[in-house]
Amino acid sequence: MFSGLRGARADLATMNRLFPEAERLAHRDGIDEPGAEHLLIAALDLLDESGRRALQEFGIDGNQVHEAMIAQHQEALHGIGIGADDNAIDALVPPPQRPRGPYRSTPAAQALFRRATELARRDRSPLLSGHVVLAATEVNHGTLARIFDHLAIDPHHLKDIVEQALAASRPGS
């Protein structure tokens, strides 16, 4: 059983790894506060295999999620006739600084983390990358939904795959 103080401590430890990495990824993109998409990619990079394994079923890894994020923003801009030179901007964006002070993130990232921890509690499990992916599949609008659309991933199908991956990662399964 994974609950109570031990669970809260483990979630805090996970948060202490996840949020600085999400912030680093956002800063690398030239964005001040990490969005839900940065948190998702950080979870795939840092946490256990469950999320990565589920996305691998679709032939997708964390880098491709990041590329899809950039691509769907470009598509949205093209839709209103704007073509920005991302490479020219990237060349000037300073490298990420080491995070300092309290974690900062967008409400979307905070909501994704809250939902992922709820799903972990449901499973009486520490927070796994699969829980973050599962929470992401429940977001019907915005950048996360557009990333899955760009990658031709059916979120309902991904949800089923992640649930299986999470079930397989439970002790005694």
Add this chain to the structure above:
Amino acid sequence: MFDKVPDPSNTEEALAAVVALRRLADRLELATVQAAIDQGWNWVQIAQALGVSKQAVHKKYARRVSRHLG
């Protein structure tokens, strides 16, 4: 200048364009502040150009941009 205005009846696309524009503006602002610092601009000049206070621009970017001294 937009070539097209987002079709307000296509809410999903219009909102995605807003998100992408915000992201582009944030990236462009950071990149341009870095370029300005590289060219020797000071915080007062950058604040004036952005139409914000010196304190606001310093707080937002002082730790974020690289200073190449010497």
